[in-house]
Amino acid sequence: xxxxxxxxxxxRQVADQMRSLIERGELAPGSRLPAERELAQKLGVSRPxxxxxxxxxxxxxxxxxxxxxxxxxxxRTVPALDAPPEDFEGPFELLRARAVVECAIAEEAARLAxxxxxxxxxxxxxxMATALEDRRQALALDREFHVLVSGIIxxxxxxxxxxxxxxxxxxxxxxxxxxxxxxxxxxxxAMEEHRVIRDAIAAGDPAAARAAMRAxxxxxxxRLSASFGEEQSDSTIPAAWRRAGGN
Amino acid sequence: xxxxxxxxxxxRQVADQMRSLIERGELAPGSRLPAERELAQKLGVSRPxxxxxxxxxxxxxxxxxxxxxxxxxxxRTVPALDAPPEDFEGPFELLRARAVVECAIAEEAARLAxxxxxxxxxxxxxxMATALEDRRQALALDREFHVLVSGIIxxxxxxxxxxxxxxxxxxxxxxxxxxxxxxxxxxxxAMEEHRVIRDAIAAGDPAAARAAMRAxxxxxxxRLSASFGEEQSDSTIPAAWRRAGGN
DNA sequence: AGTGGCCAAGTGGTCATACCAATTTGAGTA
DNA sequence: TACTCAAATTGGTATGACCACTTGGCCACT
Numbered sequence: 001x002x003x004x005x006x007x008x009x010x011x012r013q014v015a016d017q018m019r020s021l022i023e024r025g026e027l028a029p030g031s032r033l034p035a036e037r038e039l040a041q042k043l044g045v046s047r048p049x050x051x052x053x054x055x056x057x058x059x060x061x062x063x064x065x066x067x068x069x070x071x072x073x074x075x076r077t078v079p080a081l082d083a084p085p086e087d088f089e090g091p092f093e094l095l096r097a098r099a100v101v102e103c104a105i106a107e108e109a110a111r112l113a114x115x116x117x118x119x120x121x122x123x124x125x126x127x128m129a130t131a132l133e134d135r136r137q138a139l140a141l142d143r144e145f146h147v148l149v150s151g152i153i154x155x156x157x158x159x160x161x162x163x164x165x166x167x168x169x170x171x172x173x174x175x176x177x178x179x180x181x182x183x184x185x186x187x188x189x190a191m192e193e194h195r196v197i198r199d200a201i202a203a204g205d206p207a208a209a210r211a212a213m214r215a216x217x218x219x220x221x222x223r224l225s226a227s228f229g230e231e232q233s234d235s236t237i238p239a240a241w242r243r244a245g246g247n
Numbered sequence: 248x249x250x251x252x253x254x255x256x257x258x259r260q261v262a263d264q265m266r267s268l269i270e271r272g273e274l275a276p277g278s279r280l281p282a283e284r285e286l287a288q289k290l291g292v293s294r295p296x297x298x299x300x301x302x303x304x305x306x307x308x309x310x311x312x313x314x315x316x317x318x319x320x321x322x323r324t325v326p327a328l329d330a331p332p333e334d335f336e337g338p339f340e341l342l343r344a345r346a347v348v349e350c351a352i353a354e355e356a357a358r359l360a361x362x363x364x365x366x367x368x369x370x371x372x373x374x375m376a377t378a379l380e381d382r383r384q385a386l387a388l389d390r391e392f393h394v395l396v397s398g399i400i401x402x403x404x405x406x407x408x409x410x411x412x413x414x415x416x417x418x419x420x421x422x423x424x425x426x427x428x429x430x431x432x433x434x435x436x437a438m439e440e441h442r443v444i445r446d447a448i449a450a451g452d453p454a455a456a457r458a459a460m461r462a463x464x465x466x467x468x469x470r471l472s473a474s475f476g477e478e479q480s481d482s483t484i485p486a487a488w489r490r491a492g493g494n
Numbered sequence: 495a496g497t498g499g500c501c502a503a504g505t506g507g508t509c510a511t512a513c514c515a516a517t518t519t520g521a522g523t524a
Numbered sequence: 525t526a527c528t529c530a531a532a533t534t535g536g537t538a539t540g541a542c543c544a545c546t547t548g549g550c551c552a553c554t
Contacts, residue, residue: 009314010508011302030370035534046509048295051536055258055299059306061387064374067256067535068517072370097404104351157344161408168404257537282505293538298506314506315545 014053033071109152110209261300280318356399357456385434
């Protein structure tokens with residue numbers, strides 16, 4: 001109700017003011033702030049007060065104080081110079097992340113795979129063959145395949161990441177998008193690519209496994225792009241999904 | 248050897264000392280600390296230094312400073328159990344996941360890096376060089392380095408993954424573990440390895456970047472293993488931390 | 495005895511100044 | 525051109541003083 005006139009503490013006010021400047025981006029990351037003595041004069045407070053405010057910001061991670069050198073704004077968030085912000089992750093971005101991670105996983109999986117792992121992959125492929133017409137089932141089996149490949153490495157952290165990355169495809173947005181380009185033929189093609197991956201892993205050929213996974217994800221991107229080409233005029237597809245599609 | 252009289256900054260030392268007192272429970276939650284003037288006299292430092300240390304602890308949430316009244320220990324909520332959480336993933340498992348993912352990231356980053364990215368890495372390295380004695384700061388800068396490398400790819404999904412994987416190292420369990428093997432020398436070695444990675448990325452050499460990242464993580468694992476080797480008979484290290492260590 | 499206001503001691507908050515220590519910069523030298 | 529080193533710059537610490545707020549007890553009044 002009466003919100004006590006908090007923050008009578010001057011150094012808190014100074015810290016708040018500077019923090020908002022940094023958060024608002026008016027102080028570029030990496031740039032140097034004026035010297036303590038100068039700040040004190042400009043803000044009309046004493047140097048100890050300035051120092052106390054700066055210590056607050058340093059503990060909070062906003063600035064970096066270097067003895068004898070100066071005070072610098074921390075580069076906490078990636079500059080993202082030309083790659084624009086926007087916290088939305090489109091399917092292209094997801095595919096790029098998968099290309100980086102899953103290729104490495106396939107490579108490693110080929111080194112560690114044992115007959116039991118191959119058998120499980122074969123089982124997955126067999127079920128996939130009977131589910132090409134059922135979008136939901138096909139999608140679930142696709143996810144299962146990639147998680148199984150990751151599972152060969154037997155690393156919880158990686159497994160969770162691969163799982164979560166595929167879970168993003170289960171959101172309403174992606175499902176609507178998927179309806180534009182997923183069909184029996186695309187799932188059949190994906191399954192064939194899965195088979196190539198499976199063969200490379202079974203052969204214990206890391207390079208081939210990596211290449212096969214790369215080819216699979218590249219093809220997925222091509223299928224996705226093609227669908228955009230056909231439907232491009234359809235405004236139901238957010239424009240943001242098209243950017244950052246690069247290689 | 249002589250631990251170089253810790254991070255030159257006096258108020259940091261004072262803050263560290265008081266924080267450990269609180270964490271060790273020697274200062275009961277809710278109890279009042281001596282007055283600033285009294286603390287200054289007891290510790291043999293000036294009052295401004297005491298104040299700066301107290302501000303650090305207040306921002307970190309360990310104490311509560313009430314104007315005109317006194318300084319009180321916060322009623323913290325510390326489980327402080329040695330039992331790792333349910334889905335706990337050992338440090339070796341984490342390192343393996345990082346080896347798979349971050350090597351691939353370094354490789355790709357070398358292809359995409361621009362001068363601005365290198366400048367940010369250099370800034371990080373410069374700050375790291377001044378923080379070798381400060382565990383908290385060194386760890387934060389280590390995390391920042393890896394996130395910055397990942398950031399070159401400008402892919403949020405990857406960025407978040409790398410960030411979250413490093414956040415796991417900030418838990419009390421890992422901090423306790425880290426105290427066994429992290430020191431100025433290990434951080435210096437890590438920094439040198441970072442520099443090699445930076446050079447490879449700056450040179451636009453994907454294979455070298457991958458190798459450098461691999462070497463860095465391998466060395467990290469070796470440092471970790473060595474510490475286990477020395478302390479193996481020390482029961483203060485939970486057995487769970489040793490499991491899943493397999494190469 | 496209970497209530498209220500008042501005052502003084504204690505404590506954190508701020509200020510001013512001075513000097514120390516680390517870094518940076520640039521002029522001078524080999 | 526490259527190196528050396530000292531002055532200038534900048535953060536770090538110390539001292540002492542004064543202000544603002546909190547607290548608790550004294551005291552007058554009810």
